[in-house]
Amino acid sequence: xxxxxxxxxxxxxxxxxxxxxxxxxxxxxxxxxxxxxxxxxxxxxxxxxxxxxxxxxxxxxxxxxxxxxxxxxxxx
Amino acid sequence: xxxxxxxxxxxxxxxxxxxxxxxxxxxxxxxxxxxxxxxxxxxxxxxxxxxxxxxxxxxxxxxxxxxxxxxxxxxxxxxxxxxxxxxxxxxxxxxxxxxxxxxxxxxxxxxxxxxxxxxxxxxxxxxxxxxxxxxxxxxxxxxxxxxxxxxxxxxxxxxxxxxxxxxxxxxxxxxxxxxxxxxxxxxxxxxxxxxxxxxxxxxxxxxxxxxxxxxxxxxxxxxxxxxxxxxxxxxxxxxxxxxxxxxxxxxxxxxxxxxxxxxxxxxxxxxxxxxxxxxxxxxxxxxxxxxxxxxxxxxxxxxxxxxxxxxxxxxxxxxxxxxxxxxxxxxxxxxxxxxxxxxxxxxxxxxxxxxxxxxxxxxxxxxxxxxxxxxxxxxxxxxxxxxxxxxxxxxxxxxxxxxxxxxxxxxxxxxxxxxxxxxxxxxxxxxxxxxxxxxxxxxxxxxxxxxxxxxxxxxxxxxxxxxxxxxxxxxxxxxxxxxxxxxxxxxxxxxxxxxxxxxxxxxxxxxxxxxxxxxxxxxxxxxxxxxxxxxxxxxxxxxxxxxxxxxxxxxxxxxxxxxxxxxxxxxxxxxxxxxxxxxxxxxxxxxxxxxxxxxxxxxxxxxxxxxxxxxxxxxxxxxxxxxxxxxxxxxxxxxxxxxxxxxxxxxxxxxxxxxxxxxxxxxxxx
Numbered sequence: 001x002x003x004x005x006x007x008x009x010x011x012x013x014x015x016x017x018x019x020x021x022x023x024x025x026x027x028x029x030x031x032x033x034x035x036x037x038x039x040x041x042x043x044x045x046x047x048x049x050x051x052x053x054x055x056x057x058x059x060x061x062x063x064x065x066x067x068x069x070x071x072x073x074x075x076x
Numbered sequence: 077x078x079x080x081x082x083x084x085x086x087x088x089x090x091x092x093x094x095x096x097x098x099x100x101x102x103x104x105x106x107x108x109x110x111x112x113x114x115x116x117x118x119x120x121x122x123x124x125x126x127x128x129x130x131x132x133x134x135x136x137x138x139x140x141x142x143x144x145x146x147x148x149x150x151x152x153x154x155x156x157x158x159x160x161x162x163x164x165x166x167x168x169x170x171x172x173x174x175x176x177x178x179x180x181x182x183x184x185x186x187x188x189x190x191x192x193x194x195x196x197x198x199x200x201x202x203x204x205x206x207x208x209x210x211x212x213x214x215x216x217x218x219x220x221x222x223x224x225x226x227x228x229x230x231x232x233x234x235x236x237x238x239x240x241x242x243x244x245x246x247x248x249x250x251x252x253x254x255x256x257x258x259x260x261x262x263x264x265x266x267x268x269x270x271x272x273x274x275x276x277x278x279x280x281x282x283x284x285x286x287x288x289x290x291x292x293x294x295x296x297x298x299x300x301x302x303x304x305x306x307x308x309x310x311x312x313x314x315x316x317x318x319x320x321x322x323x324x325x326x327x328x329x330x331x332x333x334x335x336x337x338x339x340x341x342x343x344x345x346x347x348x349x350x351x352x353x354x355x356x357x358x359x360x361x362x363x364x365x366x367x368x369x370x371x372x373x374x375x376x377x378x379x380x381x382x383x384x385x386x387x388x389x390x391x392x393x394x395x396x397x398x399x400x401x402x403x404x405x406x407x408x409x410x411x412x413x414x415x416x417x418x419x420x421x422x423x424x425x426x427x428x429x430x431x432x433x434x435x436x437x438x439x440x441x442x443x444x445x446x447x448x449x450x451x452x453x454x455x456x457x458x459x460x461x462x463x464x465x466x467x468x469x470x471x472x473x474x475x476x477x478x479x480x481x482x483x484x485x486x487x488x489x490x491x492x493x494x495x496x497x498x499x500x501x502x503x504x505x506x507x508x509x510x511x512x513x514x515x516x517x518x519x520x521x522x523x524x525x526x527x528x529x530x531x532x533x534x535x536x537x538x539x540x541x542x543x544x545x546x547x548x549x550x551x552x553x554x555x556x557x558x559x560x561x562x563x564x565x566x567x568x569x570x571x572x573x574x575x576x577x578x579x580x581x582x583x584x585x586x587x588x589x590x591x592x593x594x595x596x597x598x599x600x601x602x603x604x605x606x607x608x609x610x611x612x613x614x615x616x617x618x619x620x621x622x623x624x625x626x627x628x629x630x631x632x633x634x635x636x637x638x639x640x641x642x643x644x645x646x647x648x649x650x651x652x653x654x655x656x657x658x659x660x661x662x663x664x665x666x667x668x669x670x671x672x673x674x675x676x677x678x679x680x681x682x683x684x685x686x687x688x689x690x691x692x693x694x695x696x697x698x699x700x701x702x703x704x705x706x707x708x709x710x711x712x713x714x715x716x717x718x719x720x721x722x723x724x725x726x727x728x729x730x731x732x733x734x735x736x737x738x739x740x741x742x743x744x745x746x
Contacts, residue, residue: 025136028323031327033324034316046461049460049564055170056168058567058568062564065565
């Protein structure tokens with residue numbers, strides 16, 4: 001499943017990041033590397049962007065970008 | 077012996093606080109050559125021969141943002157004697173990611189482990205000695221906000237610089253990545269040395285497919301071919317691509333180090349507190365109303381409760397000083413034209429801009445509270461969806477709102493935007509938010525033409541400004557600023573109480589910046605406008621401004637405004653003087669029409685313009701290029717005259733087109 005479909009309070013382990021170019025590099029640099037556990041904390045009031053918790057800190061990304069991140073072992 | 081140190085670290089790591097603690101107020105702010113990335117430099121407090129350059133807050137050394145490229149280039153080309161790498165101890169994993177890349181630059185380095193106090197207070201620990209051993213770089217625990225550990229840090233940095241002690245290890249890799257890096261390092265070794273690039277750095281960048289490095293190395297086709305083969309081989313064996321492989325290599329190493337050195341039972345007190353605050357501030361329903369209330373409160377405090385009395389006081393002071401100067405010159409028998417130059421030109425021009433100082437200082441006080449506390453990131457988070465529609469990100473929202481108060485601090489506030497494209501677009505769009513200096517113009521026109529619908533006309537104009545901003549955003553997004561927006565991948569830092577020193581220093585820097593502008597560009601502009609207003613073409617000093625150069629230019633320009641319904645030379649001249657300050661539109665019209673009172677001005681205006689023409693005139697003055705102070709700010713933040721002039725032309729062009737439409741529609745309706 002992809003990261004944008006995860007409900008707040010749930011999470012999983014990153015399998016692959018399919019975005020391209022500067023965005024992909026940025027996501028990798030921020031620690032969204034395969035094998036990393038992430039949790040979706042919440043959504044912004046207008047439903048987008050979303051707030052993630054990973055590697056002990058909070059990160060905000062847009063839903064369309066989260067749609068290109070695949071998870072395995074999804075769940076709470 | 078003089079030293080040069082580079083301060084590098086992630087955003088939100090306390091870098092600016094540390095820089096202030098290291099240098100005190102001995103700072104100069106400038107730009108890195110060729111880009112509008114801020115460069116701060118200062119001398120160490122107790123060691124004046126050593127200067128520190130505060131590099132931009134970054135997360136990596138990728139080639140994709142100006143900030144990251146500036147950092148790479150600075151360290152490689154300027155050869156600092158040591159790098160001070162500040163990292164946030166409460167978020168050590170991600171912070172060390174940049175450290176590993178900095179180590180590859182083969183420059184003496186010390187890690188300043190900031191916010192160690194928070195880690196310890198929450199019952200967690202970081203084994204500092206073990207961490208230093210694993211990384212091969214000295215680590216000094218500090219608390220920049222509490223000014224703890226700074227002396228030890230400076231001592232350590234000086235020692236490392238004196239001994240030219242480079243990072244002891246750079247080999248963070250294992251297996252396939254290790255093989256690839258070492259093979260490539262072997263191939264590029266000589267060319268890298270020739271270009272002054274560190275060997276290991278050149279090799280990893282080549283594997284990552286880093287274009288600037290590839291171009292710099294000038295490899296032969298054969299060498300490129302071999303490298304490509306090595307990298308493809310690595311990708312195949314790992315089942316992943318080159319960029320992911322290297323990011324993974326670094327994070328895997330860091331995870332190993334953290335397992336050995338970091339004991340973490342849970343979040344720190346500050347992180348738990350942040351989560352509670354966020355429950356309210358980014359709440360699904362309350363988030364946006366709370367943000368709007370915060371902005372309203374700031375506006376009320378800045379422009380009304382505190383700002384207005386201060387502004388009046390400063391204005392009175394400037395008037396008194398002007399009075400003293402005038403009396404002095406009269407007593408000394410100075411020529412009338414010179415008196416006029418000093419009093420009506422310089423004192424009035426610089427004075428009217430100077431009276432904005434309290435507002436600028438107050439606004440930046442509140443903005444730096446928002447920024448340093450961590451709330452600004454939440455604003456971006458909450459507002460992003462709206463602004464994305466016009467090709468910007470949530471970060472641009474605050475400067476735009478500030479624009480309703482005054483375009484000058486709004487343009488100055490775009491400094492906080494991390495993307496140059498967003499920054500430039502925001503600078504261009506912000507003046508469409510009708511600023512408070514335009515209020516007297518609303519007053520004048522509505523009193524004369526729409527006394528019963530004054531409120532409606534005003535709200536209509538504000539909305540029109542916002543619509544033009546949105547339209548321009550859409551237009552620019554698909555033309556001039558077509559370039560890909562910088563990805564919106566933003567850290568939400570823990571809320572922290574801003575340090576008083578940082579907030580005060582920030583205010584002081586903005587005030588200094590504004591004052592410098594007032595006494596240079598605005599000083600000159602005031603003289604030029606005065607000359608145009610006070611002399612005829614034969615360079616005769618004229619008492620009646622109707623005979624001045626400006627009035628005759630107004631006469632020449634006037635036909636241009638005829639299609640808009642205000643081809644009168646006095647209206648055209650008022651628009652020209654509006655460039656010095658928007659309030660001047662009103663004062664110029666009263667002077668040129670010879671009106672003795674506001675009531676009389678209304679009557680004369682009614683004979684000069686039709687209601688549709690008045691509406692069109694109002695539209696044009698609301699939208700056209702901002703005043704000289706805002707223009708100067710725009711020039712500084714755009715980094716070039718070309719950019720600032722381009723903005724002004726666009727704004728004036730948009731004003732013309734929209735006023736034309738308004739006139740056309742109004743003539744049918746009114």
